[in-house]
Amino acid sequence: MVTISAPPDKPRRMDWLFDKLLSGQGIWPAVPAIIVLTVVAVIPFVMLLSLGVSEFSVSRGQIIDQTFSMRHVTSVLTDQLYWTTFQRSMSLALTTTAICLLLGYPVAYVFLIGGKWTRRMILILTIAPLLTSGIVRTYAWLVILGGRGVLNTAMMNIGLIDQPLRIVNTHWAVLIGMVQIHLPVMILPLIAVMSRHDRKLEEASANLGATRMGTLRNVVLPLSAPGIGTGAALVFTLSYTTFVVPQLLGGGNYLNAATMIYEQVVYSLEWSKASVMSMLLMSSCLVVLVGIALVTNHFTGWTRGRQG
Amino acid sequence: MTIAQDISLASSDKTAPVLRVENVSKRFGTFTVLQSCSISVSEGEIVTLLGSSGCGKTTLLRCIAGFWAPEEGMILIDGHNTVPVPVNRRPVGVVFQSYALFPHLTVEGNVAYGLRMRGVPRSEISRRVADALESVSLRGFENRYPSQLSGGQQQRVAIARVLVLEPRVLLLDEPFNALDAKLRGTMQIELRELIKRLGMTAIFVTHDQEEALTMSDRIAVMQGGRIEQVAPPDEIFDRPATAYVADFIGLSNFIPCKVRDGKVTLPDGQSVATKESDTVKVMIRPHNLRVTAQGTGPWQGQVRFQRNIGPLIEYIVTAGEAEIRVVAMRQDRTRPWSEGDAISLEVIDPEYCTIYPAV
């Protein structure tokens, strides 16, 4: 009879190898990912940086004759066009973030006070768009805001206007599209905070004499500061660096940093300028993100544990 | 393989302890959690590691199970040092505090798990699983998932899951924590009977002294990574080896006294022999004290608080600087003393007091 209390036999050869890999709980299983990330992300970034400070030519899709030069950095930094483009990108992204917060926070509040089914509905309505292509969602706005689109037709039918308004290909169309497309990204982190929210806090607040609005301002809002920070950071990054929305709803007249990089890489083949712009895009984005993090940090002192 | 055979051969020797922990020390960084702990457990014995949280009881259990390796010392099972043996090859079975039942496996799957890992033939697995479930009276629950069981049933599955492997030592980490208070009492008795019936050697970990007193053949009281005393429950309660044990188990009054000519004079005038010298702390259990009318003895005080705990009455008496707890049986003909009453205290049995050096 088999002695049951006996430890198991030596594992098979393959298992033994896997055991060795796993049992040390060392870094080995992560090595493939590390290699791929290094080759496909780290090295390309270093090269992007090097191309920005180089003189080179592109021939049949290949880079040749690369030599060090600060010419493109200085030319980008001194050209007024680039400054205006970045300013436009920045103000568009900041406005989008602000409006998303303004629209998204009430959704999160409805989530907070809502029952099980309201909560589920909000989750479905927020997650579903994230699983849909950005182009499809932008296209919907072409349909709505177009010359013979839903909005113009509706407004003409009720006699508000005689002539279709020109909305597509304006700043407004881009802004509307940006807000709607990035709204879910703002709502999700807010909802995450709200679902961790202890309802007893509101009862306590009400019991202490606060009105609903008072509770919102003094209890719910401060507690959701981390969610606001996360949401704002995500929305800002995405809307600052997207080219789909400006490309489609701005109709090529509306140039932001991302569309400019796209054109430089794909059409005008100014790869050095594109490198410089990419680096600028990333670093300016980082600056704003650090700013958002600092502000959030200031309002979330309560999340940090006792010091010492 | 060799270890397995050695163990099954060695287990025939009934006189040697099944488990011997020798001078085991465990550190995390610079923090010492176990300081040369030693304990031995013989065949069929239930030993409890008792202590407040952070005393090292769980660490010792995890070292025996092999989840953590001690820096010093040996853990011998049937005379063989198991410290170098990997977790999955030790003949010990652990019942976890959370039970750690595999949520994706049925009751049958959970109980069969260990046998499957050992490559036991299918037919034998089903027979063994059926036996194990029978012994914890869970026949008919084979196809349920853990989430469909009550807390008590989950606990029994967790036990069956290790019993089926016939481990040499059963380790139970606060197994009653997840149960509600009412169920706890009956489960404690049932579990002790089950372990005894199967003749298992078991180590319990708990912070609940009542549980320890119910379950164990012997109790090891731990504190600060050390084992303070290992003794049967009665001895732990009646003759605690250290002041810490006396304080930890049950209620106790500590009274500083002087030793003269090898004798301690208690506040009520009676005296006890002692080997200690100078100043000592005398521990008197609350039920070893009697409250009498004022003037009957030299130890005088005043009742500060009086409460009724079912069949007992508890008094807190202010006597000089000290607060003394007294517990008396409730008898309907005697009038209980009320708060504010001036009374005298008297030790019922001076020999029942224990004496410790005053540190």
Added chain:
Amino acid sequence: MKFPDRSALGDMLGTGAIVGMGLFALFLLVAPSIIVLIISFDTRAFVSFPPQGFTFDWYLRVFEQRVLVEAMLNSLQVGITVTLLCIIMGVPTALVCVRGQFRGTTALSIFVLVPHMVPGIVLGVAVLFAAAAIGISPSIGLQSISITVFVLAVMVRTLMSRLQRMDPALEEAAANLGASPFQTLRTVTFPLLMPAILAGAVFTFIEGFDNISVAIFTHGFRDRPLPVELLALVQTTNTPLVAAVSGVQIVLAIIALIVVAASIGLEGVNE
């Protein structure tokens, strides 16, 4: 005690305004997709509202257009490749990040998570340039690996959050019952991780299928993926054909949503 009666009306108005705004925002989230769906059934050859008639013609047309079908197949290929790569690399990486017994697990998880915070367009440009420098031309392969690097973080994060909430006693129990580390992984950790892997797979597949910011720079010149094709199509045509393609994608999204809801639950998306 003094009760603030005076503000009761203001309180109701305030709450009402906020709830109203929230409902408006929710409406804003769905309305466009619904309008696109309605238009995709229009019988007229140009986009207009309200639609006249009802037809499935545009959906049939989508599958008659060789360019679109090929683009869909390309995207499908990218989506599947990205998903498989993310599972193969993501599962071991997540295990190491959570269970690793060495210094630097935090550094490792940051290293894996950072590429997803880099703007997609910058990653796309960087990969394109780096490939060009060593003479590799854009292709489905390049596109797949770049998107993999971009979204590996999503898979790893989903798995890490599941692993962190898994009772460590489960794996200890497996070891105590005689399972070797690999057996523990195979019989306990992996089955319990399955829902998270499935949810991660949905997100990575959708990203592989729909990503444009990375794809536009790295896709093969002849193997254009769906989003790139769609971007061109939207700018050049005004027929409900695009609406029909959108309709197909919306159906895809709904399937994805159901899979996510069934695997980790909708709340799990936020973990």
